[in-house]
Amino acid sequence: METSDSIIDDKSPCQACGACCSYSQNWPRFTTEDDAALDLIPARFVNERLSGMRCEGDRCSALSGKVGVATSCTVYAVRPEVCRTCVPGDVECQMARRRHGLPVLV
Template sequence: MVAAANQSSTSDSPCQSCGACCAYSSNWPRFSTEDDVALGLIPEKFVNERQSGMRCEGDRCSALSGRVGVETSCVVYAVRPEVCRTCMPGDAECDMARRKWGLPVLG
């Protein structure tokens, strides 16, 4: 899943007003293709106890800031896991997460 877009710059990305993919499931923000160097860049406080993915509070990634469906950002955007980079606005995963939150699908 793509983490919500970085709020430090203005963009037309729907991710900045969404964040649903980052609050869909505690199993979703998992690590898969990252090497040790990439994982070492993610602050430890955002990594789960098993070191298998991002730490979540319920279904919400602990690195997600803001209100889902209103305004969001990812506090580790530059070093987010691959799974966050592969979800694109309007793809199947995005639409599934948006449905869970009652947001209109983009795809």
């Protein structure tokens, strides 16, 4: 998704995508978050090992909407660092979009 803490605007490709949030149950993983940051994420969205976000299949449980149509993150303001560093169109984005049959971003 975006790297800023502001709300994603209506023109963001992320709000019509969500592929990166539906790519693998092994992602998103917690990496550089401290305990205070992790405590802000509602427990129902954190996996049993406390190592990342809970997933339903390959889809992050905090993702709302239909992939490729309209999506949003229900914990956007407190999302993990790995989510904050996602960049629309980067290698990981392209890989996730291809997996969902979506065109890559240029």
